[in-house]
Amino acid sequence: MSEVLKVSDLRVGFGRRGLFGKAVEVLHGVSFGIAAGETFGLVGESGSGKTTIGRAVLGLVAPSAGTIVLNGVPIDDLRRRRRLAREVQVVFQDPYTSLNPAMTIEDILSEPLRVHGMERGAAARRVADLLDRVALPADAGRRYPREFSGGQRQRIAIARALSLEPRVIVCDEPVSALDLSTQARILDLLIEIQDTLGIAYLFISHDLAVVRHISHRVAVINKGAFVETGTAAQVTEDPAHPYTRRLLLAAPVPDPARQRERRAERHRLADAAPA
Template sequence: MTVTEAAVGFQALLQVRDLRVAYPGTGRRAPRNEVLKGVSLDIRPGETLGLVGESGSGKTTIGRAVLGLVPVSSGTVTFAGERIDQAGPARRRVLSRDLQVVFQDPYTSLNPSLTIGDTLAEPLIGQGTSAREARGRVRQLLDRVHLPADAAARLPREFSGGQRQRVAIARALALRPRLVICDEPVSALDLTTRRAVLDLLLEIQEETGTAYLFVTHDLSVVRFMSHRVAVIHRGEIVETGDADTVTTEPQHAYTRSLMLAAPVANVAAQRRRREARWVSA
């Protein structure tokens, strides 16, 4: 048993071990750019692991590696006991039943030429569901994300950003996945809509038991959403632990810096945090 498994005491749904991802350099002789430098993490069934770090830290690359969207240089990704880091396209199509994603931008993640109904039915039909059954499931999905049934006949441009993200969540839920990777799913939304979408994700998790890998740069969001938190800095996990502990009593200097950078409603408190951040920099 690894140290991580012993610490949390569970049979992981997702296990990432010593994951490394490197991209080619920009010149002919340029060295490869190692984005992930031996990352390890676990997610249990029904759990939310918040993965937090600033832009360029490698957090999105972890999600893309789990989904098979970037090549893995070394290390392993194991899902439900099966190693998937080298899975081919055919196996990935099967895995999509249990492993889904909600992308950051609700304006570009939906096909503008497809109705909402066709968007939600597409993954179902692709997995062998009949058109009639798919239509029934689409109605259930729209109800699940609190959108009206007539939304099925409309195009994405007829919806607000928050409504489009609800559609993206419904699409991710269509096949009843066991794990959803949420890649900055609320960063493009206004504050009121953001809270509504986060509440929806929590409601869905409570009812379905879906696990989330929740990728974000915002410690306040990760505190609200997560059971546990992993903090990533320059391609390495620098701190992990219970969400309340990591977000209130961080041990690593980088985590403390992220906490000081998170906005707060009180102007005077925000000024003190900004000053403290400059002192610690």
């Protein structure tokens, strides 16, 4: 399969001070590609650099080195970044703050359509299709975000990401603010949409179990570099790197005795890790 998104030797630095100051590099040459209809899972702890990768793909931070190629075209100038804004969309972590509380759902979903020149009647029909796509009732468009549950708001956020028919969606911790049963339903919805539309997902999470549920391939990131990559089954069932094993051991289990053993093993791996 041809790659819709290809990232090569991506480096990002922050914090340059003064005329001769040097930026602190937070991404150290990461590379990956995502094909149409594929989910690439990116997993790591807070501060590992995973969200910075997502922001770079979205054009929200400028790489200090490396290339980002969308459909064979390097995204390296302003004109191409405007194109990126349409073809690469995002679903954020928090469904409670990512939707404007003063706007109706119809206004939220139609806003990007109107910005790109769609007339009002066509936009209204597109909004109806989007609500149906994410399994929300037709009258949802007349209501406000506060009238919906967290899971329903995330469905609205997914509909908004779909509005411009993107090739790639960056899913930045899209279920971490939801309870477990709602998480499963949202993940199943994303899988159903992907099977139907062939969208590529860059799925960012700190939870290996969630990443395994939805991803075809997985990269584990620590301190701005990939420490392990492979299929979802390889990485979660037979991890090669101690950091990946620590992430797996961080998931809670119902047995208190087994949980203590897992915690002790996780601490042992952390103590044995090189500085």
